[in-house]
Amino acid sequence: MDEQHLLNEIARDVQPLLNQGRVANYIPALAQVSPQQFGMALATVEGEVCGAGDWQTAFSVQSVAKTFSLALALAADGERLWQRVGREPSGNPFNSLVQLEYEHGIPRNPFINAGALVVVDRLQTLTGDAWLSVRDFLRAETGNDRIDFDQNVAASEAHYGHRNAALAHFMASYGNLENPVSEVLQQYFQQCALSMTCAELAQAGLFLARHGIRADGSRLLSRSDAKRINAVMLTCGTYDAAGEFAYRVGLPGKSGVGGGILAIVPGRYSLCVWSPGLDSHGNSVAGVAALDLFTTRTGLSVF
Amino acid sequence: MDEQHLLNEIARDVQPLLNQGRVANYIPALAQVSPQQFGMALATVEGEVCGAGDWQTAFSVQSVAKTFSLALALAADGERLWQRVGREPSGNPFNSLVQLEYEHGIPRNPFINAGALVVVDRLQTLTGDAWLSVRDFLRAETGNDRIDFDQNVAASEAHYGHRNAALAHFMASYGNLENPVSEVLQQYFQQCALSMTCAELAQAGLFLARHGIRADGSRLLSRSDAKRINAVMLTCGTYDAAGEFAYRVGLPGKSGVGGGILAIVPGRYSLCVWSPGLDSHGNSVAGVAALDLFTTRTGLSVF
C-alpha cells in the first residue's frame, strides 16, 4: 500500500468539511485557532512516518493525552487501577457529573474527565510527578526533547476550569483522590495543554500498534494490557459518540477538543489526524471523516 | 491451529465456574434450566463446525436473536433504520427506561430491549412478518428446518413481560412504533423464545465472520454494513458490561439471558458459547470466561 498517496487523497477529499464544525471555545486560548487546518500522519510499526496537510503543525493535544497517562498508570499499577475507575462507556457527555453521583465517585472510564483526573492522581502517587512522567515518555517516543505544555493554554484551562474543579472536589468528597485537589488539577491541566504535531502523536502512539513495545524496543505493557487499552479506546475514546466512531471508523481512537484524534491499526499503524472544527460531541468533523475514508479505502477496520 | 483440541481444553478449564452465576429467573421457563451445563461451538468461514461440551443441546436464544433481526432490518432498510434507533452504548441496564425518556423515545442502540423492539417493529413493516423472516433466515443458514420458538417460553415471556410492554407503550407514546404494541411484543417474544444449539448459532453467525456472505454464497449485507454490525456488537452487545467484555475478550459479541453468547472473529470464525449461570450484568459467567481463554490462547482479539 502506498500510504503517502492515500494520505494525500484523504487530505484533499476532506477539504469541503473544514468549514463545518465549531472550534472549541470553552477557553480563549483554543478559540483563536483557525478551523481551516487539517493534518494527518501515519506511523508504521517499523517506525516510518509520513503525513499530509498540516501534519507538522503543533496543536493542543487535550484529551488525547489521556491515552498516555492511562498507559503509564496501568504499567505502574496493574489491575489495581480498575478499583478506582471503571472501563464502561458512559452514555453521557465527557464532563458530566450525573453518573459520577450514581456510582459514588467512581468514574465510568479513564477517558471521561473524571476518570482522567483519577488516573493522573494515581500516576502522581506512583511516580511522584504525573506530568513529568507523561512528558518524558512523549519526549522519548518521539525523540523531540522540546515537547512541553503551552503555558498560555494551561493558564487558560485553570482559569476556566470550574467544571473540572467540580469533578475533582466531587471525587474527593467520596475519598477517590489521593492527592490534593489543586495539585491533581494542575497536573491534569498541564497534560491537556501539551502541544504536539500529528507526526509526534502518531509516533507516540506506536507502542499501542506494537502491542506494548516502546520506540527503544523495551516493553511498556504486556501484549494483553496493550490490547486492553485499545479496547478501552474503542469503547470509550470518543466521548458520547464511541458507538458512532466504532460504526463508521472501526478503530480504537482517542479524540481531544483541540481537534486531534489518535487511532490505532493493531499490528500495523498508529495514525493521528487533526482539524479544529468539532461536532456536537466534541470530535473533529474532518478528523473522523478522514479516518472513515482511511478504513473504507484500506479495509483496515478491526471488524 | 487445532480448534477441536483448544475447545476441549477450554471446556475443561471452565468447569469450576459452572457453580458460579445465577440462572435467569424472571420467567419460570428459564429458571428451571440446570446451571451445570456448558457448550462451545466454533464455525470456520469455510463452514466447518466443531464443538465441545453441550454444544449440541438446544437452549433459549433470548437476546442473541437481536443480532439476526438487526441484520435483516439493516439489509432491508439501510441507513434509514438509524433514524429510529441509535448505536451508542447505553451505560444502563438492558431494560432501563431512564435513557429512553431523556432521549424522547429513541432507544440508544438496537441491543437494549427498547431498541430491539424498534428493530422488530421495523422488520415487521418491511417484511410483513418479522418473526418468519428471522426464523426462515436461521433455518436457511443452519440447514435445520425444525428451528422454532419454544411455546412454553414464549407464553412465559408474554405473561411476565410487563417491563417490555412498558418499553413498547412508552415508545408508542413518542410515535416510535409503526405497528400495534401487542403485535410487536408477540413477534419479539417469539424471537426471544427461539430454541437453538451452540452449533446452530455459530453457523447462523457466520455471515458476520464472512463480512456479509450467507451460507449459500449470496450477499446479505455489504462488507461495510457487516463490519458495522460487528462494531455495534462490540460496543453494545453485552448490556452494561460491553466495556468489560471488550477489555477481557476483545471480540464482537452478543449475549442473551439464556446463557448464550455469539462472538465473531472477523474473517475467520463464528463462535457460540453457552452456560446458564449469569453474572450481575446478565452475561454467562462461564461463557465470558471461555471466550476470554479463547482470545488469550489464540491472540485473536481484534485489538
Added chain:
Amino acid sequence: MDEQHLLNEIARDVQPLLNQGRVANYIPALAQVSPQQFGMALATVEGEVCGAGDWQTAFSVQSVAKTFSLALALAADGERLWQRVGREPSGNPFNSLVQLEYEHGIPRNPFINAGALVVVDRLQTLTGDAWLSVRDFLRAETGNDRIDFDQNVAASEAHYGHRNAALAHFMASYGNLENPVSEVLQQYFQQCALSMTCAELAQAGLFLARHGIRADGSRLLSRSDAKRINAVMLTCGTYDAAGEFAYRVGLPGKSGVGGGILAIVPGRYSLCVWSPGLDSHGNSVAGVAALDLFTTRTGLSVF
C-alpha cells in the same frame, strides 16, 4: 366578606389572561375546547355556593379526580396505602418514568399519574369497583345523580394512553399493581374523563375544608387524615410547579389538564377555578392567577 363580589372582580381581572396558555392537546377530545372560558366557584363550610363566569359549565375533571380517589382509598386503607405510594414532591413532570425506575416502582406521590394508578388499583381491590366508588361519592356530595364520565373523552384517553399504559406495566413489573393492567387503566381513564362544573367540584371538595366531614354530616376521614390530604395537595398537587403554586397562592390545590383547579381554605372554603389554557407545567394560567388574586385580596393563604 362579600364572596360574590370578590369572585366577580376576579373573573373580570383575569380576562386578559384567557388568550394565554395552551389547551391540552394530547387527546383530541380535549383539544377542541375553547380557551376563552373561565369559571370560579366558592363553597363555604356551611354549604353555600356562589360563582362567577362559566362556573356552571361542565368540563373534563382530569387529574382533579385524583383527590377524591385518594381520599376514598385513604379512608378505606389507612396508613397501609403509603407502603405502595410515597408522598414526596417529585421534581419531575407528572407522567415521567425516571423516578419510578430509581425508586423501584413505588411512585413518589399519589398525584403523579403513576401514583394515581396505584391509588385506583388499591381502591379497586378495597371496594370492588374504584370507578363506581368515586362516582357515587361525587354524586352524594353534590346531590347531582347525573355526574358521569364523558364516553368520548374516556375512549380518547384509552386510545392515546400509551404513556399511562407504560407506567402501569412498569409498576406491574415491580409487583406494585394488584389488578390486571387493562382493568386499572380503564378505571383510571373513566375517572379522568369525569365531566363536572366548578360549582360541583367546589361542593365535592368541601369535606377537605371541613376536615373530613361529608355533606351529610358523616365523617369520611379523621381530622388528621383530612389535614394530611391538604398537605399532599399543597406539596404535590400541581405537578412540577407545586413550589411555585405554594409561593404564589399558598393553598392546598389540585389541578388537571382540563384546566380545572380545586383549592382548599381549611376551615372555611372549597374553591374551584377553571380555564382551559395551560402553562408549561400543565396548570391553568387564568386559574392560578385567579387563586393568586383570591389569596392576595383576602389574605387567606395558609401561611
Added chain:
Amino acid sequence: MDEQHLLNEIARDVQPLLNQGRVANYIPALAQVSPQQFGMALATVEGEVCGAGDWQTAFSVQSVAKTFSLALALAADGERLWQRVGREPSGNPFNSLVQLEYEHGIPRNPFINAGALVVVDRLQTLTGDAWLSVRDFLRAETGNDRIDFDQNVAASEAHYGHRNAALAHFMASYGNLENPVSEVLQQYFQQCALSMTCAELAQAGLFLARHGIRADGSRLLSRSDAKRINAVMLTCGTYDAAGEFAYRVGLPGKSGVGGGILAIVPGRYSLCVWSPGLDSHGNSVAGVAALDLFTTRTGLSVF
C-alpha cells in the same frame, strides 16, 4: 393554651426517641455531640419565649441559617433573586448534583446546598458581606451580641467541604456565581457554623410568624414575601422529606444537620426544636416527632 406545660409534656414524651437517629458525622466537630439532648423553645408573636429541656444550650445551626440569608437576600433583591435559584422541591438529597446538571446550574430551591450558595453569593454582592449581614440580623433579633460562628466547626466544614466546593465550582462553570468560589464558600461555611440556642432561633424566626415584622417593629419583608418564605419552607425546608414533614407536622419548617428545626405557626408562634440524632433524610428524629406532637395536640397545623 398553657404553652409551658405543653412543651414540658412533649419534652418528656420524646425521651424514648433520643437513642434513635444518628448524629451527623460528615465533620468531626459535629460527630462529637451527645445524642441524648433535646430542647424546644416557643416564641409568641408578642415576644414571649418559653422552653423545655436543653432549650438554652447552643448548638450548630447548620442549614437552619439558610432561612435568614434567604430572607435578607429577598428583602434586598426582590423577585430578581428567583432568576438565579428556583423554588421547587428537588426530589433529591440536599447536596445532590444531578438536578443541577439537568437544569444548567440553576438550583431547584434556596434550601438545597447549591441554592443556599447562590443566595449567599447574591447577598454578598448586595450587602458587601453576607456573613456580617446574617450575624448582625441574628444579634438584633435576639438581643444577644455574642452570637457568632464556631471557629472549630467552620474550619471543619472547610476542610471536609469537597461536596460544597464541587457544587460551587459547578455553578461557576454555568456562570451562576458572581463572587469568587473560595469567598462564597467561606461565607457559607461561617453561616453554617453559627452557634445558637433554641430560644435564640425561635426569637430570630419571629419575623416569619409576624409576617415580616422584626423585633424592633420595623418591616423586613412585605406580608406577601414573608408568607412566601413560609411557603418555601413548607415545600422545600426539610430536604427530600418535605412531603413527609408537611404530612406529619403541617408547618413551614427548616431543618439542619446539627439537629435543629425552626418551625412557624403563622400569626402565632415561632418554634425551635433541637436533638442531634438524625433520620436518613438528615432531619432530627426527636425534633420532627416533637413538632408532630405539637400540631397534633394543638390542632395548629396550617391545614
